[in-house]
Amino acid sequence: MPPIVDQDKDTLLAVLAQAGLTDISQIQPLANGLSNHNYHIETPTAHYVLRENANAADSFCSREQELFYWRHLAKAKLAPELLWVSGDQRYYLSQFIFAQSLPSLPIASQFAPLMEDIEGREELVIEKRIAASGIDTLEQPEVPRKPSMASLYQDLSLQDLSLQYVAWKDLEYQCSAATFCQGETHIEAWLQSHADIKLAADPLAWYQSEQLVLLDSLTPNRVHSLLLQLLQQLRVQATGPYHISITEQWQEYHGQLLAFAAADKGEAWQNRLTQLLCIQTQIQGWAAILADCLVEPQFCHRDLNPHNLLLKDNRLYCIDFEYATTSHPLCELAVVLATHQLTPAQRHLLVRQYLAGHPGLTSGAIKAIPAAIEMYWVFAVYWALLMAAHTQGERQQEYFEWFDHFWPLISHTS
Template sequence: MSDINTAMPLSSNSALNALYPILRRAGLVQVLSIQELSGGLSNHNYKIVTATTNYVLRANADAANHLCNREQECFYWQQLADIKLAPQLLWVSEDKRYYLSEFIESDHLIHWPALECQTSAAGFVQGQAELRLSKLDSLLPSVFYHSSHDSGLHNSGLDDNELNHSDAGTQALLDPAKYNNHPNQVPDLLLELLLELLLQLRSSPTGPYHISVTEQWQSYHQQMLAYQASSALKNRARLRQRDEVIDKYTNDKNWNERVVKLLGIQMDIKNWSNRLAACLIKPQFCHRDLNPHNLLFKNNRLYCIDFEYASASHPLCELAVVLATHRLTPEQQKLLVDGYLKQHPNVTADAVQAVPAAIDMYWVFACYWALLMAAQKPSTHSVDYLAWFDRFWPLITPNN
């Protein structure tokens, strides 16, 4: 892949200039400009402008390599690109640090509303403002809260036999007036496209990679505990170098305070994981990060990007991300949930009752991710990830 043009101007930004040799390795011998598209938490994306075509170069963050499998990521990216649900993946560096892909410029004729948010590598987008809009008690139909087994969920007062898959969409909504004429709600066209995308993804091949909700939780938990033990040993070894270690010690203290919070809800996490396992018939392909920043809108269709956490997993994981990160009215949520779960071959008929558990696990994984990313960063940067933890934590049900 080679683009022949005149000169190759250098940017005044040394970080961008360092990308030109990478692009030459990818086969782009003449580049007009490099523009940063985003400074994500797990990777950075750049628009590469040539005389004939535009591309996207993604630079993966080293810290995220501990949390995702790059071979797996590329496998599913290519799988979705083959069926026109993702940009074409054109080149991958040998060390999997850089990806070159097709550039798809999203249409801006329709505003894509969402909470003020950023993308997180663990498959999560969280609101920085109006966080309460993401809480289950203000977004989901009351039917989602009923449970005779899990005290962590609100009880709607309905009996178990009153709840089933087919009538979920007809249940009463909580405070629908709050969303009347909301200026930032998702347009109905995009709601239709979201549902269409969810249905397309659920029928995609699962591929060779699988992870259950329980396995994901245990993996993150063991990594967290391993870092906690390692950090304690290192701090004891550095006690004689007080000036050198004081910032690190303070940062670790802040990190450990948040670990204690997660340790305190392990029984809740186990209950949510069991609830999800109980309604699972078989895993399906899941992107696991369908937040607004990982979706492109072009020619009345949606394209997925960022496949760091794509895997065969629980079907409700896919639904939970959309419900939690897109500004849907209660009516829109009903349509989305009913449409997605209607005759779903991979979950039981009462899977709607496990939707709150799926959303809570979404926020739980976000908290684990923030701590694990903070553990890989120097003190000056880890505070940013601890701040993300503090944004995620209030969205877990036990913290109401």
């Protein structure tokens, strides 16, 4: 990050003085959020984060609502402590958490032998099915005995691998609904290729079976387990007085866009609005799918991307509560699936473990996950276009670029 200029420093020092901090050793810009600016503040005895809220983001969130949930989650030890808020709610001072890195095995090179073996077994399963059907009268080759998962695990020689350490923010990844579905197809085919895996009447019992425990142990890191732990902790938090459904959120964003459309926001802005208007029928369908699987809403952070999570002492803490509210339980799951670098196996495990016995969702909610991921990216393009409507010049162009980046992640777009 470039150093802050003297004028900015003087402003920040004045704000910090209001917060009761005067003996400042250092002010260091942190990686900016897409809407706000954050600074690491150091004194001789402590470390803090000062956040400066962007004016444009005020149209997306209620600061009272944001602060309500931040304070609530801080009491639950799921967020940094909020220490001070300026009278105009433009600046927040909070505890600084020294985030730790995540130990991880290399994915591509070290797990390629396993993936090749999985693909080879899928071909064997197909051959066996052809032979059983009697359609192909040619002599079928003998199918070799399938090795156990335990032997596969040993063959990887994991003891010879060196661990990498990854900052949580570096797990950022964009997963579309189509990519998620492709991964699910691959994992399901692999599971079906193992005749010794039987679906029990109780899904929990099945996912505690030896085979899936081994599948979990073959993942390159514990990202999915840490995310699951956080999601399970968040879903039992008090909902508070705030609530919005996915359909209501879509309608609210859409109404704001149409209001801006009445003004002249320029050709570049209008062209992107036209793109968005062309998929309204699909958006309506995704929202309806999600409404159909909802039993009861829960507390949702709604922006659990890697930049809003901090790892310390083997647990995750949340930051940035601008979008926190009571909403659809699949909102939370969709965000982490859409924004984190997870293997297909990790997504598979995370989905089933999150949904197992979830009181707020129907038994068929798993079929709605692609729609939930679609709506996450739909809201992302709405956000980008609305932010562009509030800004001009280079900053506006930056939001146009975000729109163009998110747009291909939505299905049925070019």
